[in-house]
Amino acid sequence: MPKSNVLPFPGADKPRRKVVEPTQAAIDALPLGSGDWVVRGVPGLVVRCGARSKTFRLIRRVAGRQVKRVLGELSLAEARRQAMTVWRDLKPRPPGTAPIPTLEEALDSYIEQKQLAPRSAADYRYMLEHYLSDMLPQRLDVLALDRAGVRARFAAIAKKHGAATAALTLRVFRAVYNWARKVHPDLPESPTTACSLPRVKPRDWALNDEELRRWWAAVRKLSPVKRAWWLTALLTGARASSVTNLKWNDVDFEKRLIRFRVVKGDRPYVVPLADWLEHWLRRYRGEDWLPNEADWIFPSPADPMRPLWPAVRNRGVPSPHHLRHTMRTRLAEAGTPPDLARVALGHALVQGVSERYITAHLLVEAVRPFINAVAERYREVMGWAKD
Structure with a gap:
């Protein structure tokens, strides 16, 4: 058939x-x-x-x-x-393959291998322990497979704590994960790839002339040590911790320089001592400074062996970081080139092709005219006089 x-x-x-x-x-x-x-x-x-x-x-x-x-x-x-x-x-793994770390283990390894400054390491650890504590004991490969959950978590952080906090936490998580991925190349792509956060708006914190006059009216009423602290912050634009940890051997009156040792990123830097800041510091040291064995410029009145911060905060006075924004804005107003403005504030120079050839500490004297121009502008606005 x-x-x-x-x-x-x-x-x-x-x-x-x-x-x-x-x-x-x-x-x-x-x-x-x-x-x-x-x-x-x-x-x-x-x-x-x-x-x-x-x-x-x-x-x-x-x-x-x-x-x-x-x-x-x-x-x-x-x-x-x-x-x-x-x-x-x-899932079978090739023999000899290192075990996939948890987020906490990856964080410890990142801090150790990258040799972060103590302050930076503490900040990284705080962000993950405070906002992602339940993720710390989880393995990275498990977190990587839950993109929706990770995306929802960062959206919740942004809603509750603000876009800036969520963005910073996201950057820390991504840095730690991507570092671990170099050691464990079989790890999938970071789950933060799917995260979309609101853009952080720039902070318009620089003080205008009227705000500077109100600032000076409030600062003049403070004790001499606090007043000197705030004037140093204003005339250098340095961060609060950098000003707080100043000692007299950081100030060279002969060369008219000031050195900041405690800084973000563990990159000490030197800036010119503005003529007006030299005036205020000499006067403060001769009339009001409280001698102490630690040689703090701004010792705590309660315990001279400790620096002034955090008792330096006062109601009605903007934060020290407002003064940093003000210095950067006033430097621009004085026509300071961007590279010199970065030197003045202790920022790293932009890593472009030509900037890699710039040696920052050789530009300190080039910054002096602009620092003095800003200080002179402050004098005009606030009516300072060398009495």
């Missing part, structure tokens, strides 16, 4: 897989007693709808054999996270 006349015998139909959408609402809507449902988009994740409960399981093939793990009665989000963790443990 010709083959064309042979009718094929019908075989048994393959059982159809029942698929459920990866949402909690879809899981909740599944009827009890309906059997196993595959969760779409999550490899191996199955929800079994028994007579009384719904239980998640992970079913994957490892080295040619099927492996099953019962995850339990969980929410979809928790079941997804546990499935990722279990699969990472089951």
Whole structure:
């Protein structure tokens, strides 16, 4: 009989897989007693709808054999996270491969290997411990597979604490993760790839002439040590911690220079001592300075062996960082070239092709005319006189 006349015998139909959408609402809507449902988009994740409960399981093939793990009665989000963790443990890894670190272990390694300044290391640790504490014990590969969860977390931080805090936390997380990825190249792309944060608006903190006059009216009423502290912050634009930790051996009255040792990024720098700042400091040292063994320029009145900060804050006086913004703005007003303005504020020079040839400490004297121009402008606005 010709083959064309042979009718094929019908075989048994393959059982159809029942698929459920990866949402909690879809899981909740599944009827009890309906059997196993595959969760779409999550490899191996199955929800079994028994007579009384719904239980998640992970079913994957490892080295040619099927492996099953019962995850339990969980929410979809928790079941997804546990499935990722279990699969990472089951998945074969090449011999000799280093174990994937947790976020906390990666942070410790990053701080140690990058040799961060103590202040920077403390800031990095604070951001992750304060805003991502529950993520610290989780492995990086597990975090990487939960992009939606990571995106939701940073959106929540932005909503509760502001875009600037969320953006800073995001930068720290991304830096730590990407550093670990260099050591563990099999790590997937950072989950922060999917994060989109509101743009942080620039801070218009520089004080105008009228605000400077009000500032001076408030500062004049302070004690001599606090008044000298604020004048130093104003006439250098230095950060609060840099001003606080000044000692007299940091000030060279002969060469008219001032050196900041405690700085962000652990990059000490030297700037010209403005003529007006020299006047105020000489006067303060001769009339009001409280001698102390530590040689602090601004000792705490309560304990001279300790520096003044944080008792320097006073109601009605803008923050020290407002004065830093003011100095940068007034330098621009005086026509200071960008590179010299960076030297004046202790900023790193931009790493362009030509900037790599610039040696910052050789530009200190070039900054002096602009520092004095800003100080002279302050004198005009606030009516200073050398009495």
